Amino acid sequence: MKRFYKCSPQLPVRNLRQTLDYYRDVLGFTEEWTFGDFDGGIRKDDLRLIFSEDETFTNDINNKNHRLDLMWFVTNIEEIYTEFKQLDINIIDQLQEQPYGLKEFTFVDINGYCIRVAESV
Secondary structure: OOOOOOOOOEEEEOOHHHHHHHHHHOOOOEEEEEEOOOEEEEEEOOEEEEEEEOHHHHHHHOOOOOOOEEEEEOOOHHHHHHHHHOOOOEEEEEEEEOOOOEEEEEEEOOOOOEEEEEEEO
């Protein structure tokens, strides 16, 4: 049986070490790995993120005119939202139910990505 089950784009970041530290120390991710000086990743539950250090590309896609949105689907979003509100992160949209059937909130990470955290209603 054929099955597609995951997509993990390799996201450009300004500084790999700072990004991995942020995701580990601030957001609580684990299982950090690196390959050379410029590629690495990290995990939280089933969510895996892969990064590649490229400051110029990161600044091109995340700047004052626009930001790339990422969507994380979770369970128990109220608990996650309460936890994230206590962290030193930039929450730009508070938790709310959306007309398209999701409850979500949005924060901006240290590379300028708008991360929409969502759960089906």
